[in-house]
Amino acid sequence: MNSFYRSFLGGRSGTVGLVVLSLLLLVVLPLSIDAFRLNMMGKYLSLAFVAIALVMCWGYGGIMSLGQGLFWGLGGYCMAAFLKLEAAANIAKEAGTDQIQALTTVGIPDFMDWNQITELPWFWYPFKSFPLTLALMIVIPTVIAYIVGVAMFKRRVGGVYFAIITQALCWAMEILFVTRQGWTGGINGITDLRTLLGWDIRTPDAQMTIYFLTCIGIIGCILFGRWLLNTKFGRLLLAVRDMEDRVRFSGYDVANIKTMVFCIAAAMSSIGGAFFVLNVGFMSPKLVTIEPSIYMVIFCAVGGRMSLIGAVYGTLIVSFGRTFFSEEFPALWYFLMGSVFILVTMVFPEGLAGAVNRFGPPLWNKIARLWRKKPPAAPAEEVKP
């Protein structure tokens, strides 16, 4: 129990931070905002999975990936493929076989039909099974990350070069998904998703449930991250980041360690992609381009690249900012975002979490002192690590 407290919850401050976040996500937001905005939160939170993954990979391991959207997208497409096949099967059932056969091929996604594909491609078959879909959602990104990791890290490609390569991969994937229309739905993506194992995911109730599931996923990822970063592996990541040669000359295979964290980050990002699809009911290659991948890094930097919880706040704040400003001042948005990123990396390399850690405790003490002097004071400011 005690070791659980220390390694999963991160001691006292870690627990406080996690409790505050959980209350915010699970209680405060659902009670205070409408269904539409809550769904938007769910959408943003599905990106926070990537930000958390980047804390481990980039903040700790020093591996900057500018193409994390690739893995996020793969997870999204896996989930979308499953939902699409289910939708296609249902349409066939509802309309009756005879009638539908004349128009489309039974049970294959509509976009395949539009592209004169009459038989389900072989690699779509596994997505008929939900357990298999879930497994592939983890396995595919992990295997790709493994191949990239081995190819790059064994050759000692790192830093900016690695970042550029991840970006190129992300771009290649986008092109692949856009051009192979009959297999992937092309530029429109996979749309019109309806049910998950017979459960209609479009109803307000279902959306609410999915929002909560997303939150639980986020909290699970934070706990997992806390545990992982608390092992010797976590300290090894810091060592690799700061003094790669020393690690090598202590008998470790640095490439393996980097590959491992890159794979873990890929799998976690992929889960986020799947939650995204559940939240919004479609998947599109436009979401998997380079731009979102860069946003993901910004989320992480703003939240604090050494803080798992900070990454969630960073994602929410930047995403809200983006939605708000890009509607109000679309032209200014990019400049604003760029300056925020530069400012954060130059002035607050530890992001929001760093600021809270620095100013939080003194503020807390001050408030506590005021409280003691005259009881009816303002409610306590939140503290998060």
Next chain:
Amino acid sequence: MIYPHFALELEELTVSFDGFKAVNGVTLYVAKDELRVIIGPNGAGKTTLLDLICGRTKPTDGKITFMDKVLTRLPEQEIVRAGVVRKFQTPSIYPKISVFENLELSHPKGRTAIGAIFFRRTPDVVERIHMVAEQIFLKDLLNKEAEQLSHGQKQWLEIGMLLMADPQLLLLDEPVAGMSVREREQTAELLRSICKGRSAVVIEHDMKFVRRIADKVTVMHQGKVLAEGHMDDIEKDPRVVEVYLGH
């Protein structure tokens, strides 16, 4: 001549950087239990020689054997696992974690990625860390962030990190650089004590220190071995005086 059994054998070792031979046909034998010191002017190729032994730089030519095992083409971590460890010229430690954790990471247990995830801090690991910390004069600073140590303490910590693996051969590049006189004395003692039952190759400029620790001294100049022998003889060698000691 009776051919004694050597721990480390370098034969005709050469490395060329775009035609510039930083190490040029070096042949060197270090016996078991021997503490060899390499001296020589700046740019003589001393650091490069250690780079070659530990696998950081691959030789263009020549052969490296340690305890009958050929190291010439092995990757760095394999060389470490064969018992050869290296201290760098500028102290390289992990700045953001504690002294204890620095030593722990240097323990040979859990050296694979998976092994590191499931590594448990067992009593024998802790005991070894305390033992080494005591040796390197850092036993009261185990919880300090390594970044906060003084320059000399960082040098010690790095030596301690090498000791964690219980190595057979220590390669030390200027271990007393930046140390006070008192720290130098402590380090000389430390080196003498840790090199019992091990071989060591130490690069050093401080002649007083060299005299205290060396069994034998090798002088390098322009990538080649200029002279080799006991300190007393080396000091009288006119060639050595000319290129190095005379300055």
